[in-house]
Amino acid sequence: MQLRHTKYCSGLIYQTSRQGVIECDSTNPDARTGGTGKSHRYFLDSLIRSLIVTVCLLSLIGCPQKEIKEKVKESRFSGTNSITDATDITFILPVKNQRVVSLAPSITENIKTIGGLDKLVGRTDFCKVGPNIGSVGTILEPSLEKIVALSPDLILATREANRPHTVIRLRELGISVFVFGESNSWKDIASNFRLCAKLLDKTTEAEEILKTIKLELETTTITPTSPAEIKRVFIQLSIMPLMTAGRNTFINEMLKYAPANNIASDSILPWPTLNIEEVIQRNPDVIIISDMGQITAEAQKMWTEERFAGINAIKNNKIFLMESDLLCQPTPINFIKAVRKMRELMK
Numbered sequence: 001m002q003l004r005h006t007k008y009c010s011g012l013i014y015q016t017s018r019q020g021v022i023e024c025d026s027t028n029p030d031a032r033t034g035g036t037g038k039s040h041r042y043f044l045d046s047l048i049r050s051l052i053v054t055v056c057l058l059s060l061i062g063c064p065q066k067e068i069k070e071k072v073k074e075s076r077f078s079g080t081n082s083i084t085d086a087t088d089i090t091f092i093l094p095v096k097n098q099r100v101v102s103l104a105p106s107i108t109e110n111i112k113t114i115g116g117l118d119k120l121v122g123r124t125d126f127c128k129v130g131p132n133i134g135s136v137g138t139i140l141e142p143s144l145e146k147i148v149a150l151s152p153d154l155i156l157a158t159r160e161a162n163r164p165h166t167v168i169r170l171r172e173l174g175i176s177v178f179v180f181g182e183s184n185s186w187k188d189i190a191s192n193f194r195l196c197a198k199l200l201d202k203t204t205e206a207e208e209i210l211k212t213i214k215l216e217l218e219t220t221t222i223t224p225t226s227p228a229e230i231k232r233v234f235i236q237l238s239i240m241p242l243m244t245a246g247r248n249t250f251i252n253e254m255l256k257y258a259p260a261n262n263i264a265s266d267s268i269l270p271w272p273t274l275n276i277e278e279v280i281q282r283n284p285d286v287i288i289i290s291d292m293g294q295i296t297a298e299a300q301k302m303w304t305e306e307r308f309a310g311i312n313a314i315k316n317n318k319i320f321l322m323e324s325d326l327l328c329q330p331t332p333i334n335f336i337k338a339v340r341k342m343r344e345l346m347k
Contacts (some may be wrong), residue, residue: 083198086159086181087167095176095199096153102127103142103157103166107180109331111156113209114202122150135247144169153197154178158192182250183330184270186217186257193332213336217257220343231346233260234274234284234313236329238292239299250330251338258342260286271338280311286345287313291324320345 003309073314084090091243101122108127111120122136123129136150137143139161147155147170155177157167162179170177178199180192190210197206233255237243255262263282264272274282289299302320308314326338 011281073265083178083195085179085195087179089179091176091178091199093198094201095178099150099152099154100200101136101147101150101155103136103155104139104161105325106183106192106329106331107156107158107196109329109333110196111200111334112329113193113333114197114200114201114205116200119293121152122147127225142165142166144173147175149223156180156196156199158183183250185250185253186335189250189330189332190214192330210332213332217334217339220259230281231260231285232263232312233258233286233288233342234263234279234282236287236289236299237271237327239295239302242275243271243273245327246270246272250335251327254335254342256336257339258346260342260346276307280308283310283312285312285316286318286320287311288340288342288345289319289321289325290327291321298323318345 081093082090083093083095090267100111100116100119100121102111102120103124105124105126105128108120108123108129111117112129117129117133119134120129123133124137124139124142125133125135125315126139134146134150136146140163142162143164152175155170155175157177158180160182167177178195180195181188183189183192193210194203194206197203235244235251235255236247239318244264246269247262247263247265248268249270252262252265252340263279263284264274291295292299300321302308303311303319313319321342322338325335326341
């Protein structure tokens with residue numbers, strides 16, 4: 001039986017196995033716990049691993065932002081009491097939002113952080129909330145019927161994770177949908193957090209949280225005396241292929257705040273794959289493995305193979321496991337928790 005692991009990572013949903021096959025999984029609610037429910041998948045050949053991440057992201061983002069603008073007609077407003085989303089649709093504040101549906105885990109976490117769960121009536125299978133808030137399906141294929149049945153005043157989606165045709169259809173049904181932009185950096189994460197707070201009339205709470213986090217980020221507990229003392233780190237997000245985080249990602253920025261150097265920071269791809277030889281050659285001082293559920297033990301075991309014995313991280317026993325939410329859900333709270341953890345691991 002082939003063991004697989006399904007991961008949601010900042011809009012990237014992928015399924016990995018030890019054999020190296022990756023699938024973009026859009027409708028498998030059982031996959032997170034090792035289920036075998038039937039789902040619609042996008043299969044990618046392992047021979048084109050260098051294009052895996054790009055293809056996966058394109059399958060999530062779908063058609064360009066322009067398509068949404070052309071197919072959706074809404075009133076445009078301007079002024080200090082308005083807010084504009086990533087699809088250039090403007091909403092007047094305050095927005096009627098007593099019944100909110102979240103279509104991404106990061107959005108749900110932000111709503112929890114600012115104390116807005118009393119307004120949340122629907123969420124996705126990947127969102128971690130109590131059973132009293134029902135699921136409307138998967139991130140890529142939420143059930144429009146379930147959403148409509150909840151009579152929401154506002155739906156919150158992301159450009160990274162939710163398909164444009166879902167947004168378009170919901171708007172055609174007369175439901176207000178606010179789309180958050182990408183989360184490639186701390187600045188992006190903080191900006192989306194502020195927008196969420198404005199929509200839910202929680203600006204004061206959000207600003208206090210961001211102020212505290214910003215202060216902690218700027219107060220480093222590690223001060224290397226020279227660039228040579230900054231540790232080189234490999235972030236492992238999957239087994240085969242070895243998927244990691246590139247330069248233009250919030251994970252790379254987390255490492256900068258540690259401080260640490262990402263061995264894949266030269267990649268222009270957000271989620272590149274490295275072959276074994278590249279990892280050995282780049283010789284990381286620290287290896288951080290994202291929790292992979294059932295195959296986490298296998299991910300840890302692979303580093304005990306003789307071919308990795310010369311890597312500094314192996315020689316010095318610097319291989320660590322980190323909760324996947326901290327590395328894969330871009331929220332202010334997860335960002336600062338990840339940085340704290342990384343700072344501990346760099347000591």
